[in-house]
Amino acid sequence: MIIPSGFRRLILSEKIDETICCPHCNSTYGARIEVSRMHFHVFWIPTLAYRKRLRIYCIECQKKIKLKTLRDSQQIPILNLRSKARGPWWQFTGSFILLGLTAIILVFMNLGETATAVELSYEDPNVGDRLIYKVSEGKYSSYLVEGIESDTLKLRRNLISSDKKYYINDLLEGEKLDSIIVKLSLKDLKQLREEGIFYASRP
Ligand SMILES: [Zn+2]
Numbered sequence: 053m054i055i056p057s058g059f060r061r062l063i064l065s066e067k068i069d070e071t072i073c074c075p076h077c078n079s080t081y082g083a084r085i086e087v088s089r090m091h092f093h094v095f096w097i098p099t100l101a102y103r104k105r106l107r108i109y110c111i112e113c114q115k116k117i118k119l120k121t122l123r124d125s126q127q128i129p130i131l132n133l134r135s136k137a138r139g140p141w142w143q144f145t146g147s148f149i150l151l152g153l154t155a156i157i158l159v160f161m162n163l164g165e166t167a168t169a170v171e172l173s174y175e176d177p178n179v180g181d182r183l184i185y186k187v188s189e190g191k192y193s194s195y196l197v198e199g200i201e202s203d204t205l206k207l208r209r210n211l212i213s214s215d216k217k218y219y220i221n222d223l224l225e226g227e228k229l230d231s232i233i234v235k236l237s238l239k240d241l242k243q244l245r246e247e248g249i250f251y252a253s254r255p
Contacts, residue, residue, distance in 0.1 A: 196229060
C-alpha cells in the first residue's frame with residue numbers, strides 16, 4: 053500500500069523591497085522577500101513543520117539574492133519580517149491527531165484492565181483466581197484462591213501491595229504469598245464484596 057505523503061511549502065509572509073537592485077541583471081524593479089515554512093503531510097494531513105526559511109529573489113530574473121550582499125538598512129527590515137512571521141498551528145495537525153489517538157488507546161487499555169477485574173463471579177470461584185482487596189485507603193493487595201472446599205475458599209495472602217486497584221499485573225508479577233492459609237466462606241466473601249473491601253480478578 054502506498055501512503056500518500058510529501059512536503060508542502062506555506063508562505064507565511066512576503067513583501068517587495070523596491071530599493072534592492074539585482075546583482076545578476078541589474079534590474080531596479082526590486083526584489084521579493086518571502087518567509088515560508090515547509091511541512092510534511094501524511095494522507096494530506098500536515099504533520100510535522102520545519103524551520104522557517106527566508107528567500108530573496110529578483111522580480112525580473114527570478115534569481116536568488118543573498119542577504120549578506122545587501123546593505124544593513126535593507127537587511128534589518130528583512131530580518132524583522134522573518135522573526136515576526138508565525139507559522140500556523142495546523143501545520144502540526146497530524147501530530148495532534150497522533151497524540152489524541154495515543155491518549156484514547158491508553159484510556160482503553162486501562163478500561164480493559166477494569167473489565168478483567170469485575171469479570172469473576174463470586175458464585176463460581178476457581179482455583180487460581182485472585183481476589184483483590186483494599187488494604188487501606190488507596191492501597192490494594194490480593195489473595196490467591198488456593199483451594200475450594202464446598203462453600204469455603206482457602207486463600208493465601210499476597211504480601212505485595214499496589215496503589216492502583218486495577219493494576220492486577222503489578223500485584224501478580226511480584227506476588228509473594230504468605231505461608232498462612234486463610235479460610236473464607238462464600239457468604240462472607242459476598243458480604244465483604246458488598247462492603248467494597250473485596251474486588252475480583254481472574255488473571
Ligand atoms: Zn535580476
